[in-house]
Amino acid sequence: GNSVTQMEGPVTLSEEAFLTINCTYTATGYPSLFWYVQYPGEGLQLLLKATKADDKGSNKGFEATYRKETTSFHLEKGSVQVSDSAVYFCALSDGGYQKVTFGTGTKLQVIP
């Protein structure tokens, strides 16, 4: 079956540091890939997505590139802010939202 593996957290960074959160996946076919963010006390929000190989999703300074050859979708940001502190979930979908598989989430803490 499908699976998503994320790096374990928590990840603690100083403000303005470079962020990478690793995500690799296992799936048959050509899934769509997503990053969701969950701020404290809230539900998940879509951060960015990519629907085919070599696509780059971007939003709010975050980027991720769909790498089919390495089955990866790593999340990056050049300069994190305290307001980026949240839990980040990598996910894939191979046919409609009911078939979305989520990773376990990576907690990011940014300190001033």
Place this chain on the structure above:
Amino acid sequence: NAGVTQTPKFQVLKTGQSMTLQCAQDMNHNSMYWYRQDPGMGLRLIYYSASEGTTDKGEVPNGYNVSRLNKREFSLRLESAAPSQTSVYFCASSDIRGTEAFFGQGTRLTVV
């Protein structure tokens, strides 16, 4: 801009008690979902409804029932709560294309 609204936000039940979690969306979405979030396990799909009048089991349906009351509302019922059902529950909805979901703020349920 209510989006997806869940009630209640917090609940404590005794083992064997029953309760219904309510969810409503005002985005005219066809599909709705119930997830549970447990530490280290990401989000797991309990039930989903692709359209009004239909419901299907997800990954972890045992111990739960759902009702798609109309296009707006999708409720989750625990008939006889167990400590293993202690979790955070999220309702979500998506449009007919199913590529992006919108989440409620969650219900934190504790079964003692």
